Amino acid sequence: MTDLDARYGRHRRPTPKWLWPLVATIGITIGVAWAAWASWTDVPVHQARVHSYEVVDERTTKVDLEIFRDEPVALSCRVFAQSQDKVVVGEKTIEVPASDRDVRVVGEIRTERRAVTAVLDSCEPV
CATH class of the missing domain: 2.60.40.3230 (Immunoglobulin-like)
Structure with missing residues (x-):
């Protein structure tokens, strides 16, 4: 196999550095909101x-x-x-x-x- 990357170059988009912190922040926010809602409901268990x-x-x-x-x-x-x-x-x-x-x-x-x-x-x- 020939080295195609050397011949044609690689066009790979880098992942933005802000993407994973944003995903983590959204996940944590959803988790905290669900926990707050679950603890404040008046439904007896x-x-x-x-x-x-x-x-x-x-x-x-x-x-x-x-x-x-x-x-x-x-x-x-x-x-x-x-x-x-x-x-x-x-x-x-x-x-x-x-x-x-x-x-x-x-x-x-x-x-x-x-x-x-x-x-x-x-x-x-x-």
Whole structure:
């Protein structure tokens, strides 16, 4: 291979010296703005999960929910019962009263046929 750069010259644009400091400044500004917004929001943090479930019979499934909250806020949780073929065979909305501590709530889902599992769909503030 011949030295083409020596023969024809290289036309490479140098990166401006101000480019990377500008990119870093914009990134830091966006990060600080997001952190400030996240710390000032008034939305209470809550989490929920299915602790356990029990298929009682062909028409009933019990679900035990664990609720974790930072603030005492009432919640409305939707749970589903699913059959072997993953079809939703029952659903229920469980109202969880406000509380200062983590709680467990048991609900009973009426099903149209035998379920094999219970799934938490959502828990939203009331």
